[in-house]
Amino acid sequence: xxxxxxxxxxxxxxxxxxxxxxxxxxxxxxxxxxxxxxxxxxxxxxxxxxxxxxxxxxxxxxxxxxxxxxxxxxxxxxxxxxxxxxxxxxxxxxxxxxxxxxxxxxxxxxxxxxxxxxxxxxxxxxxxxxxxxxxxxxxxxxxxxxxxxxxxxxxxxxxxxxxxxxxxxxxxxxxxxxxxxxxxxxxxxxxxxxxxxxxxxxxxxxxxxxxxxxxxxxxxxxxxxxxxxxxxxxxxxxxxxxxxxxxxxxxxxxxxxxxxxxx
Ligand SMILES: Nc1ncnc2c1ncn2[C@@H]1O[C@H](COP(=O)(O)OP(=O)(O)OP(=O)(O)O)[C@@H](O)[C@H]1O
Ligand SMILES: [Mg+2]
Numbered sequence: 001x002x003x004x005x006x007x008x009x010x011x012x013x014x015x016x017x018x019x020x021x022x023x024x025x026x027x028x029x030x031x032x033x034x035x036x037x038x039x040x041x042x043x044x045x046x047x048x049x050x051x052x053x054x055x056x057x058x059x060x061x062x063x064x065x066x067x068x069x070x071x072x073x074x075x076x077x078x079x080x081x082x083x084x085x086x087x088x089x090x091x092x093x094x095x096x097x098x099x100x101x102x103x104x105x106x107x108x109x110x111x112x113x114x115x116x117x118x119x120x121x122x123x124x125x126x127x128x129x130x131x132x133x134x135x136x137x138x139x140x141x142x143x144x145x146x147x148x149x150x151x152x153x154x155x156x157x158x159x160x161x162x163x164x165x166x167x168x169x170x171x172x173x174x175x176x177x178x179x180x181x182x183x184x185x186x187x188x189x190x191x192x193x194x195x196x197x198x199x200x201x202x203x204x205x206x207x208x209x210x211x212x213x214x215x216x217x218x219x220x221x222x223x224x225x226x227x228x229x230x231x232x233x234x235x236x237x238x239x240x241x242x243x244x245x246x247x248x249x250x251x252x253x254x255x256x257x258x259x260x261x262x263x
Contacts, residue, residue, distance in 0.1 A: 001187040002051060002077075002155065003027045006060030008211075009046050020046040022211040024060070031185040035198040037239060038208030044191040045084055047208075048157045051189060052079050077155055080148030080186070084159040086140050088132040088147075095119065095128040098146045118146045121180065138169040145173070149180065156186040160193065174200060178223060195243070199235040200225050207242050215242050 007024040010017050021043045028034050036044045049055040088097050099115040119125050122142045162170045198205045207215040221231040
């Protein structure tokens with residue numbers, strides 16, 4: 001599935017260059033779960049937006065299926081995206097929010113069937129005609145997930161999808177996500193600040209810092225996984241130790257600011 005070579009993204013804010021991503025080399029194996037952790041501003045969302053094609057790199061490439069990046073290859077990849085802030089349209093029902101991106105692209109009957117299926121899987125059937133403001137936070141998160149899943153994506157990008165939820169709901173949705181993944185086998189890229197969540201979900205955890213991937217933690221602990229499992233606890237500690245090492249404020253060198261500047 002997708003790989004990145006020398007991927008970089010520099011933004012210009014008030015005449016200043018902000019390096020959001022630098023020199024990222026990454027292979028995301030088909031049907032794997034890759035989880036990204038790292039402090040606020042280290043480039044996680046930027047990486048997802050580049051993978052989704054919502055943003056163009058300032059350096060490097062994203063390859064699809066190991067081939068050169070081409071419009072055709074990009075269009076063949078169905079991407080589902082759960083945004084960091086839930087972007088439900090408040091004036092539309094749950095069902096229409098979920099099916100919205102398919103409208104005009106598929107026959108109405110097919111959209112209705114797909115939406116009904118995914119709402120049923122996510123336990124939202126009885127809320128199909130509710131409005132987003134009538135939902136709890138957990139339900140709204142599930143609607144966001146349902147909307148990303150309804151197109152049966154090959155690549156599923158999730159940006160802190162459970163961040164606003166209580167611990168119990170979060171655990172349940174994590175289990176639901178793994179069950180869906182086992183059934184539909186999308187390639188998942190998941191961003192979180194919750195190190196336990198990272199250890200529970202990932203085949204590989206990546207730790208980022210200042211726009212770069214600085215550590216990689218493979219995780220072959222068999223599923224279903226338990227947060228109290230010794231392997232999970234050890235992995236969580238290792239990631240946390242890495243994050244805490246870097247907890248002091250970092251100063252960005254002027255020389256690194258210039259690298260990867262947009263041409
Ligand atoms: N559209 C944009 N225009 C200008 N700068 C941006 C833009 N998007 C991101 N940045 C900058 O890129 C850097 C990385 O931002 P990004 O949103 O990727 O961080 P993040 O790791 O997702 O952080 P968080 O954990 O807070 O969500 C930040 O310095 C941010 O200011
Ligand atoms: Mg972010």
